[in-house]
Amino acid sequence: MKQPFLTKAKAEEIVAKYPTPLHVYDEKGIVDNARELLSAFSWNPGYKEYFAVKATPNPALIRLLAKEGCGVDCSSLTELMMAERLGLRGDEIMFSSNETAAEEFVLARKLDAIINLDDITHIDFLNETAGIPQKICLRFNPGGEFKINNAVMGTPEEAKYGLTSAQMDEAVERLMKLGVKEFGIHAFLASNTIGESYYPKLAEIIFSKIVELHQKTGAKFVFANLSGGVGVPYRPDQKKNDIFKIAQGVKEAYAATLTAAGIEGVKIFTELGRYMLAPYGGLLTRVIHFKHTYKEYVGVDACAAHLMRPAIYGAYHHITVLGKENQPETNRYDVVGSLCENSDKFAVDRMLPPVEKGDLLFIHEAGAHGHSMGYNYNGKLRSAEVLLHPDGTFDLIRRAEKPSDYFATLDIYPEFQ
Numbered sequence: 001m002k003q004p005f006l007t008k009a010k011a012e013e014i015v016a017k018y019p020t021p022l023h024v025y026d027e028k029g030i031v032d033n034a035r036e037l038l039s040a041f042s043w044n045p046g047y048k049e050y051f052a053v054k055a056t057p058n059p060a061l062i063r064l065l066a067k068e069g070c071g072v073d074c075s076s077l078t079e080l081m082m083a084e085r086l087g088l089r090g091d092e093i094m095f096s097s098n099e100t101a102a103e104e105f106v107l108a109r110k111l112d113a114i115i116n117l118d119d120i121t122h123i124d125f126l127n128e129t130a131g132i133p134q135k136i137c138l139r140f141n142p143g144g145e146f147k148i149n150n151a152v153m154g155t156p157e158e159a160k161y162g163l164t165s166a167q168m169d170e171a172v173e174r175l176m177k178l179g180v181k182e183f184g185i186h187a188f189l190a191s192n193t194i195g196e197s198y199y200p201k202l203a204e205i206i207f208s209k210i211v212e213l214h215q216k217t218g219a220k221f222v223f224a225n226l227s228g229g230v231g232v233p234y235r236p237d238q239k240k241n242d243i244f245k246i247a248q249g250v251k252e253a254y255a256a257t258l259t260a261a262g263i264e265g266v267k268i269f270t271e272l273g274r275y276m277l278a279p280y281g282g283l284l285t286r287v288i289h290f291k292h293t294y295k296e297y298v299g300v301d302a303c304a305a306h307l308m309r310p311a312i313y314g315a316y317h318h319i320t321v322l323g324k325e326n327q328p329e330t331n332r333y334d335v336v337g338s339l340c341e342n343s344d345k346f347a348v349d350r351m352l353p354p355v356e357k358g359d360l361l362f363i364h365e366a367g368a369h370g371h372s373m374g375y376n377y378n379g380k381l382r383s384a385e386v387l388l389h390p391d392g393t394f395d396l397i398r399r400a401e402k403p404s405d406y407f408a409t410l411d412i413y414p415e416f417q
Helices: 008-017 027-040 059-067 077-085 103-112 122-127 166-178 198-217 243-259 272-278 309-315
Strands: 022-026 047-051 071-074 093-096 114-115 135-139 147-148 151-154 182-186 221-225 266-269 281-292 296-300 318-321 331-336 345-352 361-362 384-387 394-398
Touching: 008 027, 008 281, 008 384, 022 027, 022 272, 027 047, 027 093, 027 243, 027 272, 047 059, 047 272, 047 318, 047 384, 059 384, 071 077, 077 093, 093 103, 093 147, 103 114, 103 122, 103 198, 114 182, 122 166, 122 221, 135 166, 135 221, 147 345, 151 266, 166 182, 166 198, 166 345, 198 221, 198 281, 272 281, 296 345, 331 361
Parallel strands: 022 384, 047 071, 047 266, 071 093, 093 114, 114 135, 135 182, 182 221, 221 266, 296 331
Antiparallel strands: 022 281, 147 151, 281 296, 281 361, 318 361, 331 345, 384 394
């Protein structure tokens, strides 16, 4: 069974100061995981992880990862602004966006970020709005079906992202004429994969395209960005991906493709979000109601506004009743929030130990795409975020929203000023 990274006693200590619902993160788990990732890819001297800010855009967590040598992957103006305020510049920032506004490219160029172009039309747009840098990345969409071990993992041609193979050829030639000296290729073909096959197969595709483009154009490729897609074990019967096996598979693809073609010195980049933080964050919520109708409902003080993945994807998140980790799961419940939406359910027909009013529930794997996907429907306010340190102390790293925050954009009306 999954075990939370904090005890009931520690959780009660935290919520006594910062009431539920709230997101709590495990500093030790985050740091240990980052170090393991960097160790796994240490065979590649230029390897760098660019943490996907969209997963958990919190300065304290970004700083924590930056201390371990990670950069940031930004996809919007405000994410670039966050990077700027944290003192990140140049090759510490990868800017991967789509349908990009001019002001976003302008700031990315000001910060000397590595720009990852999503479409061939963006070449002219970038040139007109901010200028073409000497180093640039192109997002590649190979089309067709993406298969691993004969299983269809996705259909890239249905995705809105990236350049076709023919467009990649044209883009490289045009960009070279515009002064680009160094190139990178980026691709993202599957999400939340379990197992060790995804990155090596993706790397083979990217490396092969690098060889092809280099031979056609003479362009210098300095990095290959594998993006995200390495998943985490949301369910108790799943095991954590072996990052060392994954990295070894990428190394073998590198040797068989790039080295065999006489191309060396290509840096490996990743842009992981879920893998970096999801298992090391949880949503703490208090049981406040029960409902006995056609089903047994456990009502909690959190809702989909605090963790929307179950509501929009039907995603599974494991739930632990703190203090009852070792009790038999004898009761079947739907665990629900208070939104005026029937999809506002953290769990459906979930077997749990007998739950009582006042129990604290720990919802697992909420460290990525949890707080960041929060919203204000029904006037709900986003929760606080707390970082739990290895010595048992903890700090508030984002305060909870207040009603004044909710009404802040209505200050055009006298009664809301």
